[in-house]
Structure formats: structure tokens, C-alpha cells
Amino acid sequence: MILFERSFAYPPQQVWRAMVDPDLWSLQTDGFRPEVGCQYRITHPAIMGTRLLGTGDCTVVAADPGELLAVDFVGAVREGNPARWTISHRLTAEDGGTLLTTYLDGVDINDHSEKVLLRVVTDSTARSLHVLQEMLSGRTAR
Secondary structure, three states: OEEEEEEEOOOHHHHHHHHOOHHHOOOEEEOOOOOOOOEEEEEOOOOOOOOEEEEEEEEEEEEEOOOEEEEEEEEEEOOOOOEEEEEEEEEEEEOOEEEEEEEEEOOOOOOHHHHHHHHHHHHHHHHHHHHHHHHHOOOOOO
């Protein structure tokens, strides 16, 4: 499913350099590098009323600078099967700028906990895209 599409008035390489900076992300990230095979952990607040523990183990499965970043995510749970998603960010040059499309595959929409986590990821991604725009336009100090 397409989670977001956002246009930026900057070339793909410039958007890439900013978007792979984990300081941009609203979730705590430990050990990220934009390299295939990189394993890292993200932490988000535990979500009351779900089986989610608030951490996810991630592996970078595609990293083509200026084109594609894809990550496999396994969300830790108290019981049952973990959430297993692939989050992809594709950059496409358009009209002197970049179209950034974020895809999310693997969400079990019949699982209450995954639906709640989808909301967390959606909100987090929206905040990160806003910060990315601010960073690219020079309105956010580094």
C-alpha cells in the first residue's frame, strides 16, 4: 500500500542525503546506516491495549542512493506472531525536484495491534516528512 507521496523541490540525491539522517526520524533509532544488510533497532512508546512491546528490529534490504531505501521491520510482541513489514521509500526525479513515495507491505489489517502500529508509523512518517522539508529548505538547524 502507498502510505505517502510527497514532492520536494530538490534533486533526488539531496533528498536522499537528508532522509537517511536518523536524527530526522521521530522514532529513536540505534545503529542505522543506509547500507544493505545493516541491522538496527527502533524504539517507540509501548502502545497500551496491544501486544506490541515498543521495539522493532530492522534490516536494510535495499539502499540505492537517490533512488530507493527499503527496510524489513519485525515488531516485537508479547504473544503471537510479530508484525513483519517492509517499508520502502522510492525517490523519482520529476520537474527538477523529487517525488518521494513511501510504501508499506505486510500489514495485517485484521490484527488490532498491527492497525494501531500502522497509525503510529503513519504519524511518525508524516512528522519525519515535515522535518525533511524543513531541513531541505534550511529552516531547521542541524
